[in-house]
Amino acid sequence: MKLPGHDAMARRAEEQVTPHPVRLPRRAVQKPLRQVAKRLLLALLVLVVTALIVYADHAGYGDNADDSVDLLDAFYYATVTLSTTGYGDIAPVSDGARLVNILVVTPLRVMFLIILVGTTLEVLTERTREEWRQSRWRSSLRDHTVVVGFGTKGRSAIETVCTGGLRKNQVVIVDPNLKAVEIATNDGYAGVLGDATRSEVLLRAEVQKARQIIIATQRDDTAVLVTLTARQLNRGAKIVVAVREEENAPLLRQSGADAVITSASAAGRLLGLSVLSPSAGMVMEDLIQQGTGLDLVERPVTKPEVGSRVREVGDLVISVVRGHRVLGYDDDSIGGLQPTDRLITLVRTSRPAQIAPDIRRIAGE
Structure with a gap:
């Protein structure tokens, strides 16, 4: 039901x-728009560098239209080359220009394509990476x-x-x-x-x-x-x-x-306590805020404390957990502390060394 x-x-x-x-x-991670803008700027930079390289050796290139390559023609050639369109109307004719195309322009073309398709590849591989992260997370979680x-x-x-x-x-x-x-x-x-x-x-x-x-x-x-x-x-x-x-x-x-x-x-009891005694209410508020001022900590009985009375323990003991029972510090049935007992103590947070290992074990670290 x-x-x-x-x-x-x-x-x-x-x-x-x-x-x-x-x-x-x-x-x-960066915002998607910022990532796209960054990639476009990098692509534009590659285009400009390629065009300047071509123009620096424009004499080694031939143009079917007028046999001369100016700055605009260099940008045109860089654009059609990097985008792999390749109309063929402008082509390297000298050995030096062809060598530059092999060693410089071709790597720039690969870089240009990687920059442009990088965002798409990232989207396509995101799901695979996320599934792998989750699989690794599940296997290690316990x-x-x-x-x-x-x-x-x-x-x-x-x-x-x-x-x-x-x-x-x-x-x-x-x-x-x-x-x-x-x-x-x-x-x-x-x-x-x-x-x-x-x-x-x-x-x-x-x-x-x-x-x-x-x-x-x-x-x-x-x-x-x-x-x-x-x-x-x-x-x-x-x-x-x-x-x-x-x-x-x-x-x-x-x-x-x-x-x-x-x-x-x-919450109602805390309100009532604060009305009867504002100071007591402040103390209770401090106790339930772990890590500040005074803390209530549950810890095992140490070997030197076995057989001792509650009042003989160095910490201020509030209760003793024995089996499934929680006994007050003044309960006569407690007698001497047993090895399996656990103590609920009131400690200051300035004393973390004594209690931290057991807290971490209780918390699951």
Whole structure:
């Protein structure tokens, strides 16, 4: 059964189909008009050089009309020669002129043709080059992060993850909006254009090989369908979903989401906290902005910390992750730290050396 909004999104995706639904980031290139103008100027330069070479030895050329070759005749000869038209009314008659035609004019003719047809050849070979790039990209892509929806939520989420160490070439954006995909590729991410509720679209993003999936769609019903589809294609990936309404969170968890963030209620709680204590609100805002001020970091227990109490750890421990349970720092059941425990700590960003390796491993680098 399709939920409301699914057909509309599917139609929009179909209307925006392009020959290459997967778009890879690329270096900045010149605008087409500038490229054409540059090629024309080069062709004109070759023509002028050829005409001057011919005119410099005009005595070695014969003209069927009046037996003399002036500057206009030199440009005429250069034009018909470089364009391979070759009327034959003007021809080199001396040995020197013929030698110049062999060693100089002929290479210039080849250069002239290459310049003129270069744009056409580039267009014809663009599709082949793009298919080769995509084939190489697919073969090397694994343990990456797929972001469904490149709106405000999706963009902020992936910026935060990249701050923790994830490389941009390990991120694939999926969005039905062509402009959003173009923005993503301009930012250095790979982009897939299409409706993420469809398996073939997620397969283009290699979701079956992804380590983690971030779903930040505009509608909650779309998020449910994407989560179901993604979980069916990848049983082991970590799926984090953002929803608008808190009542939809249980449905997302049943659909296969590992974590569900309610954007509306989270924003409301932050607003309320800022009313009660503006300073506390500023601290919370700082905590959710990775890479600035104070950061919340999840890391494993080190060997020297095994058996220690939470308060004996050098970092400020907020919680202890033991198995599938998250225990508060003051929970008496924690006891001594175990080798398999993970600590959620509060650290300053000026201490990246201790936490960076584990962050990169978590993020998928």
